[in-house]
Amino acid sequence: MPEMxxxxxxxxxxxxxxxxxxxxxxxxxxxxxxxWPTAHEFQALITDRTVVTLQRRGKYLLFYLDNDxxxxxxxxxxxxxxxxxxxxxxxxFTHLIFTFDNGDLLLYADTRTLGTLYLLPQAELWRISGLVxxxxxxxxxxxxxxxxxxxxxxxxxxxxxxxxxQHLIGGLGNIYVDEALAIAGIDPERVANSLNATEAxxxxxxxxxxxADGIAHGGTTFRDYRDGAGQSxxxxxxxxxxxxxxxxxxxxxxxxxxxxxxxxxxHYCPNCQK
DNA sequence: AATTCAGCCTGTGCGC
DNA sequence: TGCGCACAGGCTGAAT
Numbered sequence: 416m417p418e419m420x421x422x423x424x425x426x427x428x429x430x431x432x433x434x435x436x437x438x439x440x441x442x443x444x445x446x447x448x449x450x451w452p453t454a455h456e457f458q459a460l461i462t463d464r465t466v467v468t469l470q471r472r473g474k475y476l477l478f479y480l481d482n483d484x485x486x487x488x489x490x491x492x493x494x495x496x497x498x499x500x501x502x503x504x505x506x507x508f509t510h511l512i513f514t515f516d517n518g519d520l521l522l523y524a525d526t527r528t529l530g531t532l533y534l535l536p537q538a539e540l541w542r543i544s545g546l547v548x549x550x551x552x553x554x555x556x557x558x559x560x561x562x563x564x565x566x567x568x569x570x571x572x573x574x575x576x577x578x579x580x581q582h583l584i585g586g587l588g589n590i591y592v593d594e595a596l597a598i599a600g601i602d603p604e605r606v607a608n609s610l611n612a613t614e615a616x617x618x619x620x621x622x623x624x625x626x627a628d629g630i631a632h633g634g635t636t637f638r639d640y641r642d643g644a645g646q647s648x649x650x651x652x653x654x655x656x657x658x659x660x661x662x663x664x665x666x667x668x669x670x671x672x673x674x675x676x677x678x679x680x681x682h683y684c685p686n687c688q689k
Numbered sequence: 690a691a692t693t694c695a696g697c698c699t700g701t702g703c704g705c
Numbered sequence: 706t707g708c709g710c711a712c713a714g715g716c717t718g719a720a721t
Binding site for chain 3 (some may be wrong): 417418473489490491492493530531545568579581588589590591610634635636637638639640657669678679680
């Protein structure tokens with residue numbers, strides 16, 4: 416579900432609420448969501464720990480605790496985190512409940528239950544392979560035009576597949592990849608190493624732009640996504656192609672097409688994207 | 690090493 | 706109201 420702008424928005428809406436708060440109680444309704452260690456150990460190690468800081472890497476949220484452990488949460492497709500006041504009701508998809516020393520709650524809800532939670536010492540974060548092997552993020556100092564050009568030159572998969580690969584670029588997902596390719600005017604099925612320097616530069620700028628805009632708009636809410644306070648984002652009102660199948664292209668009026676690329680539903684303008 | 694793809698889950702929306 | 710199917714914002718691990 417959430418991509419980097421959504422996870423960053425969640426981080427921003429939660430950080431002031433949870434930093435400095437002690438977790439006094441945890442209820443785990445679906446133990447299999449806890450991937451490391453056992454749910455029982457997870458519960459014991461978190462109880463009575465204080466959240467020192469809340470960070471993000473790609474689509475992972477990292478709650479650094481005062482016992483040198485880190486609570487790592489990946490929301491996958493439908494995971495949600497809500498910070499709520501005591502007495503707030505919650506639905507049957509709420510699988511973990513963290514209670515803080517002021518009585519407030521952090522709810523982890525997940526319809527499809529694909530989300531994952533870990534608790535590891537800082538020195539053992541390497542156990543989360545998707546976290547340690549993540550590529551540079553858009554808008555970061557490491558994500559340079561040279562990096563993108565060099566990386567693309569070695570790849571012959573579809574550009575859509577490359578942009579979705581978290582090992583190569585961290586944080587992009589299906590929405591923002593489709594949007595970046597639309598802004599850059601590049602066909603999602605183009606072989607990565609076929610892009611020339613100009614196209615790579617357009618793509619570089621487009622990737623940074625869609626991520627920055629997504630964050631500025633508080634993320635994209637289609638169905639499940641909400642921020643840490645339960646609020647919807649507004650980037651869905653600024654999309655060029657995603658979810659706009661058969662609607663006119665904002666640039667040329669041609670109907671937006673949809674097809675499967677890299678195993679994902681892909682939206683594009685057949686006239687503007689070459 | 691790079692790439693593809695089934696599998697993991699449960700829900701919503703549509704055509705009939 | 707029900708049934709079957711397509712689709713869903715992501716990632717992992719196995720096979721090629």
